[in-house]
Amino acid sequence: SAVISQKPSRDICQRGTSLTIQCQVDSQVTMMFWYRQQPGQSLTLIATANQGSEATYESGFVIDKFPISRPNLTFSTLTVSNMSPEDSSIYLCSVGQAGGGYGYTFGSGTRLTVV
Amino acid sequence: SQQGEEDPQALSIQEGENATMNCSYKTSINNLQWYRQNSGRGLVHLILIRSNEREKHSGRLRVTLDTSKKSSSLLITASRAADTASYFCATGLTGANSKLTFGKGITLSVRP
Numbered sequence: 001s002a003v004i005s006q007k008p009s010r011d012i013c014q015r016g017t018s019l020t021i022q023c024q025v026d027s028q029v030t031m032m033f034w035y036r037q038q039p040g041q042s043l044t045l046i047a048t049a050n051q052g053s054e055a056t057y058e059s060g061f062v063i064d065k066f067p068i069s070r071p072n073l074t075f076s077t078l079t080v081s082n083m084s085p086e087d088s089s090i091y092l093c094s095v096g097q098a099g100g101g102y103g104y105t106f107g108s109g110t111r112l113t114v115v
Numbered sequence: 116s117q118q119g120e121e122d123p124q125a126l127s128i129q130e131g132e133n134a135t136m137n138c139s140y141k142t143s144i145n146n147l148q149w150y151r152q153n154s155g156r157g158l159v160h161l162i163l164i165r166s167n168e169r170e171k172h173s174g175r176l177r178v179t180l181d182t183s184k185k186s187s188s189l190l191i192t193a194s195r196a197a198d199t200a201s202y203f204c205a206t207g208l209t210g211a212n213s214k215l216t217f218g219k220g221i222t223l224s225v226r227p
Contacts, residue, residue, distance in 0.1 A: 001160075006157075030212055031212045033214060033215070037155075041219075042203060042217045042218060042219045042220050043158075043203070043205075043217040044217075045214050045215070045216070048214055090155055092157060092158070094158075094215075096212040096213075103148050103150075103160030103161075103162075103163045104148070104160060104215060105160070106150075106157040106158040106159075106160075107157055108156055108157040109155070109156055109157045111155065
């Protein structure tokens with residue numbers, strides 16, 4: 001299965017600033033997924049990132065707030081823009097497996113605290 | 116919106132006992148997956164069961180799927196303190212590379 005390196009693992013940021021989270025995969029993958037996990041909650045999908053096209057955002061998430069880049073088949077970034085304390089969450093990237101038979105691999109997560 | 120609903124939301128058992136967690140979902144699915152998360156870290160895939168399967172085993176894990184009831188259960192046998200974690204079910208509506216919809220999660224505590 002794929003291995004994902006996600007950075008940073010945690011950060012404390014001032015409100016109004018932006019943070020870019022990076023995910024590097026050790027193999028080429030078609031689609032990458034970005035999730036948010038608010039404190040004590042489950043995972044909510046932010047967007048699906050395809051290489052060479054704009055990301056597809058879920059209801060409640062917009063590109064201006066969460067711009068995503070997908071420059072190649074092994075890398076993606078998620079930016080959390082103009083942060084407020086409500087953005088304090090764990091952010092995770094994920095990739096599926098070829099054939100869909102082995103579940104999905106997740107990055108180790110970025111724990112973001114906005115003060 | 117959440118697709119899956121797990122119950123119980125929290126479970127505390129003694130080491131060596133079995134833990135059973137249930138998940139219900141609302142729509143037709145292609146597959147259902149279970150994941151474990153330790154202390155707010157990344158998720159680890161445990162097991163995947165397809166909609167045309169009824170039961171699957173992997174080591175101490177046994178998962179069942181009842182598509183007529185839109186429910187699944189995860190059984191962990193002979194639990195260990197290291198099994199203490201949050202467990203999530205997630206449904207995939209289509210095949211490979213479909214997005215997953217997660218349930219709310221179950222917090223399992225295994226007492227030594």
